[in-house]
Amino acid sequence: MKKNKLLAVLLFVAASVSAQWKPAGDKIKTKWASQLDVNNVLPEYPRPIMQRDTWQNLNGLWEYSILNRGAAAPTAYEGEILVPFPVESSLSGVMKEVGAAKEVWYNREFTVPSSWKNKEILLHFGAVDWETEVWINGVKIGSHTGGFTPFTFDISPFLKSGKQELTVKVWDPTNDGPQPRGKQVKKPDGIWYTPVTGIWQTVWLEPVQAKHIEDVRTTADIDKSTVTFDVASADFSYGDVVEVSVLDGNKTIATAKAAAGQQLMITIPDAKLWSPESPFLYDTKIELSANGKSQDVIKGYFAMRKISKKRDDKGIVRMQLNNKDYFQFGPLDQGWWPDGLYTAPTDEALKYDIIKTKDYGYNMIRKHVKVEPARWYTHCDRLGILVWQDMPNGDDSRDWQNQNYHKGNEFERSAKSEAIYRKEWKEIMDYLYSYPSIVIWVPFNESWGQFKTVEITDWTNEYDPSRLVNSASGGNFFQTGDILDLHHYPAPKMYLYDANRVNVIGEYGGIGLPLEGHLWKTGNNWGYVKFNNSKEVTDEYVAYAEKLKExxxxxxxxxxxTQTTDVEGEVNGLMTYDRDIDKLDVKRVNKINSEVIHELHN
Known part of the structure; x- marks a missing residue:
């Protein structure tokens, strides 16, 4: 009977908490918005490529206040916000503008499980946009700048007995600052969207020993049938050992040991290669030991995959996947949500767009001027989709000239702006290095903030020689990098050709179809061309695809x-913004897309 009463009390408390939160505003929502559990928001482990068994999710309702920049910490908060949804989003429950003159303060309490005693406690942030300061129990413990990459603090020295207080302050100048921001602007219109301020990915705790694994960097070489592991360990000593086991299903096929801090190479016999058609992943178990005693164990995965370029027998430089000519075809994917903005309502929603991309018959996604949570890339790895990863654009410049190799004027960034770009681009590549789905880095798009193109391209190539670099997608061309990337709307067109690089059409299409009941705003919706129904749009898509085959x-x-979904005022998606309707005939598009992809071998 006591157990039944306790359960009833807990259910009542949970229901009361849920009742305090509801989506803000009257914008359209996805079906997943109604599935949100305030007490269990995005409960999946945030970093599947490097996973431990024990962790604690800090998502959920936090206190918040929006104050003038530079103001003292609030003594009382103005309301509750659902983390990790951005302040301006409906699912945050707030949906308020912030801007460069304001700061967002967050606050919540948490308890460290007693079983974590004598462990170091890591506080992880998936991503916060843009400048973050963190306090534990009133003590400032650190800060971070950058809106797209994870960061971590060891909070152990600042913990006390009982409940702990976590306070976070965020400032984001949107387009008043030079920082990478993608499509965010103060006054959204056309191809520019609502600002995203504050915490927008999972916040979580993880207990570790003082000696623990901090990072794993895997590099496959299918030509040598090897995979290299660079394992970074905290507080390691001479004599500590890292052991890597490689598994094919439940079968261990290889193991190797090395002193902590040493690179480790493993031969993979009869390697199974990863591709969109066969996305095979090897599982890994990596263990750090000291004096024969286990200190840390993480699970992860890697793939045997190679991206390269080679001149074919007709003299054309082709992209290759696993040493075979391979045509890459996919949508421009911006990763925006009508209810969560940068943040998908659930993991199922996050995965959905990738599944639909495959349904439409594509083998690739260009992730456009945004970086996703780690789970998105893991979904791409597991489902089998290639990814071109853009650097989110920043600063204010668009001196665009894409009709000639030599006439583009580069932007002269300030020293501060340039330093921010370099820091964040390096962090993005470090964060995403080990995801096999990513095959191309894109430092610049359409001259947005484009500067020192040759230098940035060369550095990117040197920092990660395992991938191709598309230095300026549709931007000012400087005959650098691996790819010449043209943009032409609405129909694809080859208006330039480079005999020494891979040639691609990095954007085309943009066929618009506004559908009542599924629009972000009424009136003034935008597409490169507009039609009245699904058949007309599909017919036009097929006509463009036939041209593309040539x-x-x-x-x-x-x-x-262009593009996966409608986004705010743009109505040129394969799907509506709320993901409710496929605007094109999926079977017809799948068929013609398959023909485009296989045209290379006809």
């Missing part, structure tokens, strides 16, 4: 259609 023979090795 251009594959002429020299294109990849193509990007």
């Amino acid at each position: 251009l594959v023979s002429a020299g294109f090795s990849g193509a990007i259609y």
